[in-house]
Amino acid sequence: MAVPLSPGTDEMKIGLTYDLCSEYLSLGYSEEDTAELDTTETIEGIEIALHSLGYKTERIGNAKSLMMRLLNGNRWDLVFNICEGIFGDGRESLVPAILDDWQIPYVFSSAATMALTLNKALCKRVVRDAGIPTPDFCLVRNVDDLENSKPEFPLFLKPVMEGSGKGIGEHSLVWTEEEFNTVCRHLLRRYEQPVLVETYLPGREFTVGVCGNGPDARVIGVMEVTFNKEVMEIYSYENKQNYKEVVVYHKVEGEMAEKCGRLALQVWEATGSRDSGRIDMKLNKLGQPEFMEINPLAGLNFKNSDLPILARMNGMNFTQLIDAIMQAALKRIFLGSEAHSVMMKNEQYSYYPT
Ligand SMILES: Nc1ncnc2c1ncn2[C@@H]1O[C@H](COP(=O)(O)OP(=O)(O)OP(=O)(O)O)[C@@H](O)[C@H]1O
Ligand SMILES: [Mg+2]
Structure with missing residues (x-):
């Protein structure tokens, strides 16, 4: 049994923010658009665990529901946030930023860390600056960048800001200039964001x-x-x-x-x-x-x-x-x-x- 540490409360009310896959599918988004989002089973699992630890929970839902609830005067001791968001490079930062603005504490990383880590190239720069090994890389932002210098083959190509394996497949490993060109053009067109070009790591x-x-x-x-x-x-x-x-x-x-x-x-x-x-x-x-x-x-x-x-x-x-x-x-x-x-x-x- 957990011992909640909030000053003066022994039964905390935890709000749950999440993006439900089924909700976005019913609005017409594709399976790929919603690949990173969560299922009802996931939310229920977290709720059951929190209840068995002695917390009260309340489902809030996505960023829009959170905004509406806040404006209607709802408050929580803490928010358990697993919102992935769906648009833009601040999509994982949106809920943390809203909660910061309303001074409501939340579980998991801040808006700045979410934005940093969503962009794999920015994150690699920070990690490399800390002296941590990460594959050499460059970015292909448009077809003009295809001529720029890059690390040696074999290379691994992926969209710079996706997760859950999106845009990654057997095509990602390229050995020749021709493959490099074809795959970069495909990823640029398909994902409308820069392609992260990295040295291929061959090991475990x-x-x-x-x-x-x-x-x-x-x-x-x-x-x-x-x-x-x-x-x-x-x-x-x-x-x-x-x-x-x-x-x-x-x-x-x-x-x-x-x-x-x-x-x-x-x-x-x-x-x-x-x-x-x-x-x-x-x-x-x-x-x-x-x-x-x-x-x-x-x-x-x-x-x-x-x-x-x-x-x-x-x-x-x-x-x-x-x-x-x-x-x-x-x-x-x-x-x-x-x-x-x-x-x-x-x-x-x-x-x-x-
Ligand atoms: N530089 C690389 N060299 C070799 N394989 C790589 C490289 N980068 C990525 N991969 C392979 O592609 C997979 C997915 O890459 P990455 O973890 O960046 O994508 P993701 O979609 O964010 O993953 P996740 O499913 O963990 O959200 C890795 O687990 C690894 O197998
Ligand atoms: Mg991964």
Whole structure:
């Protein structure tokens, strides 16, 4: 049972902000437009976990519903925000910015971190500036940029501001100038945003779950991602719903887990990420992990999202994961970073006990 840390309240009212996939599909958006959005099952899973931890919850919905409710005088002690948004490069920042303006605390990263991490090129610059390895890269913003200098082949091409595998497929790995030209033109046309052109990382792939803030930030698990289709050399599923047919997960321990965990915590700090998230990385040709991307809004479907899966592999069930996220947020918001640590006491969740 969680011990809520809000001053003077022992039963907090938690508002839930989210973008429901079905709502946008019924408005005429495509499966691909809504690939990053959440299902009712995900919202129900989070609600059930919060209730079992002793919190009261209220569904708010998307940014527009939040705005209407705020203007109607509704308030919450804290908002559990998993809104992905749908338009523009501030789409993940919108709800955090509104809540900041109304001075309502919320779980997960701030507007600035959401905007930074949504743009993979900007994020790579910040990460690289912190001395963290990430593949060399350039941006193709339009066809004129196709002539610019770029890293050596093989290259990996993806839209600079998408998630959930959008725009990524077997076409992403290119070996020749001709392939490079064709794929860049296709991605520019299809996704109407710059193409991120990166050195291809040929080695094993890992995803690392992090929970906590400042000195309390902890790795909750490291998971290797492999592919069970023999023909598939790269992660090429377009939609995570069919992940079971394509992806196999393995728990990683020992020296490799420590290396990946250290890199993840450095990225966590460099990007100012908060409460919980997931960092993706892959080994370079020398067998060393390099940063690919960070997800400050990691999927939270209790059955099939990567963060709950990797938590489970490390002895943390879904309710314990939500508890750890809430404790991280509450400590950050109500106790400040100097206060006595109340989270992640169980060292089995952590590779880096203080
Ligand atoms: N530079 C690279 N070299 C090799 N493979 C890469 C590279 N960048 C991305 N990939 C492959 O493409 C996949 C998706 O890339 P990335 O994580 O950037 O996209 P995403 O759509 O944001 O992912 P997610 O599904 O985690 O939201 C990676 O998991 C990896 O398999
Ligand atoms: Mg990823």
